[in-house]
Amino acid sequence: MSVDRDQVLRSAAALLTRKATSTMDEVARAAGISRATLHRHFAGRDALVRALEELGLQECEAVLDRSELGAGSAQDALRRLVKEIEPHAGLLAFLYTENQLFEGDTQHEGWARIDARLAALFRRGQESGEFRIDLTPAWLTEALYGLIGSGAWAVQDGRVAAKDFSYMIAELLIGGARRRVDS
Amino acid sequence: MSVDRDQVLRSAAALLTRKATSTMDEVARAAGISRATLHRHFAGRDALVRALEELGLQECEAVLDRSELGAGSAQDALRRLVKEIEPHAGLLAFLYTENQLFEGDTQHEGWARIDARLAALFRRGQESGEFRIDLTPAWLTEALYGLIGSGAWAVQDGRVAAKDFSYMIAELLIGGARRRVDS
DNA sequence: CCCTTTTGAGACGGCTTCGTCTCATTAGGC
DNA sequence: GCCTAATGAGACGAAGCCGTCTCAAAAGGG
Numbered sequence: 001m002s003v004d005r006d007q008v009l010r011s012a013a014a015l016l017t018r019k020a021t022s023t024m025d026e027v028a029r030a031a032g033i034s035r036a037t038l039h040r041h042f043a044g045r046d047a048l049v050r051a052l053e054e055l056g057l058q059e060c061e062a063v064l065d066r067s068e069l070g071a072g073s074a075q076d077a078l079r080r081l082v083k084e085i086e087p088h089a090g091l092l093a094f095l096y097t098e099n100q101l102f103e104g105d106t107q108h109e110g111w112a113r114i115d116a117r118l119a120a121l122f123r124r125g126q127e128s129g130e131f132r133i134d135l136t137p138a139w140l141t142e143a144l145y146g147l148i149g150s151g152a153w154a155v156q157d158g159r160v161a162a163k164d165f166s167y168m169i170a171e172l173l174i175g176g177a178r179r180r181v182d183s
Numbered sequence: 184m185s186v187d188r189d190q191v192l193r194s195a196a197a198l199l200t201r202k203a204t205s206t207m208d209e210v211a212r213a214a215g216i217s218r219a220t221l222h223r224h225f226a227g228r229d230a231l232v233r234a235l236e237e238l239g240l241q242e243c244e245a246v247l248d249r250s251e252l253g254a255g256s257a258q259d260a261l262r263r264l265v266k267e268i269e270p271h272a273g274l275l276a277f278l279y280t281e282n283q284l285f286e287g288d289t290q291h292e293g294w295a296r297i298d299a300r301l302a303a304l305f306r307r308g309q310e311s312g313e314f315r316i317d318l319t320p321a322w323l324t325e326a327l328y329g330l331i332g333s334g335a336w337a338v339q340d341g342r343v344a345a346k347d348f349s350y351m352i353a354e355l356l357i358g359g360a361r362r363r364v365d366s
Numbered sequence: 367c368c369c370t371t372t373t374g375a376g377a378c379g380g381c382t383t384c385g386t387c388t389c390a391t392t393a394g395g396c
Numbered sequence: 397g398c399c400t401a402a403t404g405a406g407a408c409g410a411a412g413c414c415g416t417c418t419c420a421a422a423a424g425g426g
Contacts, residue, residue, distance in 0.1 A: 146333025176359025
């Protein structure tokens with residue numbers, strides 16, 4: 001009988017990804033439970049969003065761990081990362097735009113850790129000579145977030161095929177649109 | 184005495200860019216007018232957003248015209264485009280995320296025109312051999328929107344210098360992160 | 367088979383925002 | 397200097413959503 005908190009979170013993530021302004025009632029219905037039960041597990045909307053943020057952080061940390069960003073070439077590490085992060089792209093896109101709403105508020109420190117790990121990957125690529133040095137690691141990190149969000153929305157609306165998601169993102173981020181003469 | 188409608192729109196755009204959930208009262212105060220006057224010019228919040236969408240569309244069309252996307256190399260055309268669109272990046276970012284909220288609703292047909300013109304640019308680059316053909320024009324268009332949004336937010340939060348905005352976007356989109364061995 | 371725990375349904379008040387309205391004030395043309 | 401039109405300030409009800417509460421029903425363990 002007891003509600004699976006994690007499953008509620010995941011269904012909430014899926015719904016809020018599609019419609020970021022969903023009400024608590026819609027979130028509850030999507031999870032197949034009543035609004036009362038939803039409130040018993042999450043004190044309020046803020047608590048729900050913060051729990052989603054926590055979930056997103058955990059997923060990201062896990063993805064970063066699995067991707068072994070320190071191994072092999074930075075390019076391949078980045079490809080592994082994008083591939084691994086694909087299942088969580090929707091949640092990430094939601095959290096990314098949600099963060100823009102918290103104007104003055106201090107953001108969760110966990111994101112600083114994620115940002116640092118991503119920036120370190122780009123910096124490693126620059127130091128090894130794989131990546132160009134005129135694009136800052138901070139910007140590449142930001143661009144990665146943006147492309148993940150764009151990709152998630154484009155797939156959701158059918159503008160891009162789901163199977164191409166990780167390829168399109170990784171290739172654009174790594175190689176850009178220009179046709180390569182070398183390699 | 185009479186209120187300058189266009190100026191109200193622009194201040195609303197600037198505010199909503201920073202805080203997409205601003206109330207009508209905040210929008211009015213930001214424009215230096217009363218809520219009553221704001222309502223005299225825009226029937227409601229929906230009307231305001233739609234007017235902003237119209238403004239964004241006009242700006243985009245104007246930018247596309249000024250950029251002369253058909254002239255010269257596709258790369259240079261894209262660089263001109265990004266440079267020209269910079270002043271409107273905030274409004275674009277707002278409208279881009281706002282569109283995600285209108286789940287089922289049919290979006291303004293004007294965006295289809297913009298999309299088509301952008302996709303045509305990327306297709307031209309592919310046909311001329313400048314751009315790779317494994318990234319679809321639709322995805323490149325989507326990625327351009329995403330990077331503009333990310334860039335606008337990154338500049339707003341101070342993670343990227345404002346002066347680097349167009350360079351970072353155009354270079355990443357065109358050349359990617361990989362270091363080029365050839366020219 | 368009973369008893370405890372969890373859930374669902376719904377009601378309730380409160381809060382925020384919206385859209386409308388009124389009325390006094392002010393700006394600016396004539 | 398008057399007259400008209402626009403504006404500001406504020407009140408008002410309506411609507412939507414939230415958070416809490418109650419109570420009956422259902423589940424599931426012992």
